[in-house]
Amino acid sequence: MVRLVIAVMAFVVGSVGAATLTGIELSATGVSRSKRVSLQDCPAGENIVRGVIRPVEDKEFATIQLSVRVLASFEGGDVPKPLLYDDADNEYKTAQSFREVGSKESYTCDFSFRVPTGTTLSRITIDDVTLDVSALD
Amino acid sequence: MEVDRRALFKSLGGAAAVALMTPEQKADALEHYMEEQLNAAADEPEYPTVADLAARNEDLNRPHRRGAGFLFAQRNGKLRKLEPMPEKPSLEDFFALRFAPASHVLQSANRALSTGMPEEVILGCLLHDVVLNLIRPDHGWWGAQLVEPYVPEKTTFAIRYHQCLRFFPDEEYGYEYPESYFRTFGEDYVPEPYLQKTHDWVKNHEWYEYPRLVTVNDLYSFDRNAKVSIEPFREIIARHFKTPEEGLGWDNSPSTHMWRTLIWPDRSL
Numbered sequence: 001m002v003r004l005v006i007a008v009m010a011f012v013v014g015s016v017g018a019a020t021l022t023g024i025e026l027s028a029t030g031v032s033r034s035k036r037v038s039l040q041d042c043p044a045g046e047n048i049v050r051g052v053i054r055p056v057e058d059k060e061f062a063t064i065q066l067s068v069r070v071l072a073s074f075e076g077g078d079v080p081k082p083l084l085y086d087d088a089d090n091e092y093k094t095a096q097s098f099r100e101v102g103s104k105e106s107y108t109c110d111f112s113f114r115v116p117t118g119t120t121l122s123r124i125t126i127d128d129v130t131l132d133v134s135a136l137d
Numbered sequence: 138m139e140v141d142r143r144a145l146f147k148s149l150g151g152a153a154a155v156a157l158m159t160p161e162q163k164a165d166a167l168e169h170y171m172e173e174q175l176n177a178a179a180d181e182p183e184y185p186t187v188a189d190l191a192a193r194n195e196d197l198n199r200p201h202r203r204g205a206g207f208l209f210a211q212r213n214g215k216l217r218k219l220e221p222m223p224e225k226p227s228l229e230d231f232f233a234l235r236f237a238p239a240s241h242v243l244q245s246a247n248r249a250l251s252t253g254m255p256e257e258v259i260l261g262c263l264l265h266d267v268v269l270n271l272i273r274p275d276h277g278w279w280g281a282q283l284v285e286p287y288v289p290e291k292t293t294f295a296i297r298y299h300q301c302l303r304f305f306p307d308e309e310y311g312y313e314y315p316e317s318y319f320r321t322f323g324e325d326y327v328p329e330p331y332l333q334k335t336h337d338w339v340k341n342h343e344w345y346e347y348p349r350l351v352t353v354n355d356l357y358s359f360d361r362n363a364k365v366s367i368e369p370f371r372e373i374i375a376r377h378f379k380t381p382e383e384g385l386g387w388d389n390s391p392s393t394h395m396w397r398t399l400i401w402p403d404r405s406l
Contacts, residue, residue: 036182039313039356049356051306051313055325081311095311095356097252114308 018067019129023074024101028124028131029108030065037061041099042068042109051095051112061112062092064124064133069106076102080127084113087120087134187323206271208235208402222400225384228287228374232367235399236267243365245354250369258350260288260377261295263370265351271399276300277348279395286390287379291347298348301335303355304328310349315356 018027035053053059062084079098083091092113111124121137123130185193194203201210208217220234232239246263254262268280277300285293305328306314318326328336339345367374381388386396398404 036316041357047357050316051356052316052319054314056327093308093311095313095353097311114306114313 019131020071021079021127021129022077023071024079025069025071026126026129026131027067028064028133028136029067031121031133031136032063032065033060034063035060037063037112038110039095039112040110041097042066042111043100043104043107051114053114058117059114060117062115062119062121062137063110063112064121064136065108065110066124066131067106067108068101070102070104074102082111082124082126084111084115084124084133085122086115087122089122090119184319184324186325190323204272204274206269206273206402208270208399219402222386223384225382226386226396226400227380228378228385229367229371231267231385231396231399236270239267239367240363240365242266243367243370244357244363245351246370247363247365248357249350249354250373252354254350254354255291255347256373256377257289257291258295258347258354259370259373261292261299261347261351262354263373264288264292265296265299265355268395271395283392283395284378286388286392287381287385289377291344292377294342294344295347295351298335298339299351299355301328301332302339302348302352304332305336305340307349307352310346310353312349312352313356 018025020026037051039049039051040047051061053061064082064084066082079101081094081097083093085091092115094111094113096109096111115121121133123132123134125131208219210216222234223230226234236242242263242265245265246259249259249262264284265280266276268276268283271283272279277297280300281293281297284296302312303315304318306312339348381390383389386393386400
């Protein structure tokens, strides 16, 4: 029940900009599209690997920029990978992960999702938090 | 373009390695480094095509063919000095004396360990590329053959098929096609039919997740600054790697000869 209430609160707050998940304030601040992206974790480490879309694929990466602020109430632990949804409610996964979330107080991260070219984006979810990205695209 | 001297030296194996390079090799290395940096920053970097890469193979003055294992080829313009192996070498001895620095596989296994993956996968990550010291083409199959007598069947399966799965993105598992493959195989490369067929078979196999998880960890194991060691994997090796009493290379298993070749890479026959 508590979880449900938190989820509903997160959605309401998230849809207007920022939301809080277990001691982390999250907000979506931008959307970009490309054929080549960094696959660094969040917050970014030193991993040099980048992902690409091959010329034969009619796909692109939709990259969501997330702003993260670690609050004093953060107790550590894993944060699930974000999921992206389009306007038809199709779900997209990312290769990237949250790692060592509490290692910095605040940072921005890019999470990239492989989507069909031109997909209209709707929202991104991280566990119970939902952030509207439709206006950013 | 500003060159980060420390990063450049590090990418070449350190100041000592750079000191051993000829002026021509240094110039080549600098050019390659700058090209990499530019490509990393560029919106649309230029990649070779399959034909471009085939043309490079026409150079018959190369110090080795591209498929030569790391032990048999010059790196940074020089062969590596190899210390003799102990009488009864263990896997850890090979890591220390033949596979070192092994940073990539240690990072890969470290990530698998820290994300709570099954021990068969962690061991698979630890061993998935060690055969590159011996030979590089089809390294999944060679690598599986090398360790098959000593590791769980799922680990062998993971190592054998990770190579093939690297060519096929899988959104379910969060595996992307790596940009480095544009450079290694060509931007227009299409996996050969044997890879396509193998992928289709493995994709429908009940153990698909084992090689797929090796590829997922493969993506995150190229951090040049990562500090890694074999220490966290000692217990997993003890539990799952059946070290022969006689030592690797002397136990008469089907892959003994491969370990012996790693022990004596300078034998000409």
